[in-house]
Amino acid sequence: MLRFLLSGDPLYLRLMSTYRLFELNTFIRRFVALNLPAPVWVQAEVAEVDERRGHYYLALMEKTEDGQEIAAQAKAVIWSRTANKWQRTNKLLLKDLLQAGREVHLQVQVSFHERFGLQLQVQDLDANYTLGVMAQQRQRTIDELMAAGLLQANKMLRLAMVPQRLAVISSPAAAGWQDFMAQLRDNPYGYDFEVQLFPAAVQGTQASPEIRRQLRTIERRRDSFDAVVIIRGGGARMDLADFDEKELCFAAAQMTLPIISGIGHETDQSIMDMVAHTALKTPTAAANFLIDRLHYLDQQLAGAKQTIAQQTKQLVQRKAFELASLGEQLKFQQKQLLQKEAWKLEQYAQQLPMMVRRRLHEATAQLEQLQQLHQLLSVEGQLKRGFALLSVGDEIIRTGSQLAQHEEVTLHLKDGTTTLHTTPQTKKK
Structure with missing residues (x-):
């Protein structure tokens, strides 16, 4: 428990209707010095930090559980002598550790000055605590990123x-x-x-x-x-x-x-x-x-260029060889084809006289047959076979109506012609 003790009457300030600010602050200073004579450890969040001439001036705060409001705040200072000693001992720089928003665990000497008010003079700082909190926050961030x-x-x-x-x-x-x-x-x-x-x-x-x-x-x-x-x-x-x-x-x-x-x-x-x-x-x-x-891409392209050049050269060489081979094959095939055609021509030359003679014989036979057919179908041929032909001038009589139109007609026979006179009876017939 806090001890309520002042030099003189403890009811001194209570009984005064008014008192001077210096007197009130003196009372508070003595009160703090009496009740907090030794340094204490405090957990807080750094709200602001300002380094001047090797001294570190901190604004500390603690938020409510929901993090929406500030529940408490105070000012603290790390004097340059304390800061240098701490940095040599811990092999760390305070400016790297003391950043706004970080949790800190500080050993502070609580003091109150009539002019400057309440101040926490930092005697020591637990770096492992801050690093531990940072590590926890880091892991939570990693977990949330992974979950998302x-x-x-x-x-x-x-x-x-x-x-x-x-x-x-x-x-x-x-x-x-x-x-x-x-x-x-x-x-x-x-x-x-x-x-x-x-x-x-x-x-x-x-x-x-x-x-x-x-x-x-x-x-x-x-x-x-x-x-x-x-x-x-x-x-x-x-x-x-x-x-x-x-x-x-x-x-x-x-x-x-x-x-x-x-x-x-x-x-x-x-x-x-x-x-x-x-x-x-x-x-x-x-x-x-x-x-x-x-x-790397440049090398890949250069390699690809070289590969393309080599493959192109090989392809040209291969195609040139194939072309030369095709040329030789073409010459051989051309020679074979010429020989084959020459042989055919020779065969045709040997067969042509016989084929012409046979064709002439066949044509002669056909001509003779046509001549015989012509003789059989001609007027003379018909007359020789016993048929007669009636005509009037150059017109051949083919029907009875034609015969009735003429009184005289010519009768053609095998051995000559004679003139016939038609009669009405003949016409009737």
Whole structure:
């Protein structure tokens, strides 16, 4: 329990109708000093942090269970001497650990000053607690990304064979940006890249909102780019925590352009690296990846060109051989055909006289038959066979009506002609 004790009468302040502010603050200072003489451990969330001349000025807070309101807040300070000692002992930088939104476990000496009010002077900081909370938050983010099917989503996107139109998110003042551009510009193959910088903070409390804003801008212009490149320069291991931030990782996972990250360290991996299509350790490595991808395609094309040239040469040689072979075959076949036709001509020459004689004999026989037929069918032939022919002049009488029209007709017989006179009776007949 707190002890209520002041020098003099403890009812002193109660009995006064009014009192001076200095007197009230003096009472509070003595009260705090008496009841909290030793440092205590406090859990809180860092709301703000400001480093000046090696001193760290913190705004601490605790939210309600639903996280909607602030339940308590206080100011704290880590003096430069304490900060330097802590950093030497723990091999960590306070500026990397003390970031807005992080949970901290602090050992503080509670003090109250008549002029400056209540202040928590930090004596020690439990880095393992903060790192543990960060690790828990990191794992929760990974689990939520996996549950939403987004952890591998960007990796499933197709990266262009020749990714030359690049949207780069980085700080224009970062050494990583300069290294990246120098590597692309001075590549030994002379490849050209179209690079547009979308400036953003790549560490600190502004990293997540600024990078998310630029991701939204790039997404609206996605048809203008082949890939998004997120790079940062060198930094402490704790700097990677900015790329574990939940909202940032979800925003990156839902991009429709492949993301190439160059933000990590040799042994560490951020969630952004896990979400990205391709994760490289440094900006220079990211640039080399892009250069090597183009060079690989270049080599493939050169190999294909050489293969096509070789196959074309082989095809030409093969077709030339086939053509020569066909030419020889054609000559042979032509010779055979000429010999065959010459033999046929020789055979025809031998057979032609006999065929002509036979044809003439057949034609003569046919002619004789036609002559005999002609003689049989001629008027003379008919008369010789015993038939008679009546005519009037050159007109042959074929019917009785014709005969009735004439009084004299000529009768043709085998041995001559005679004239006949027709009578009415004859006409009647």
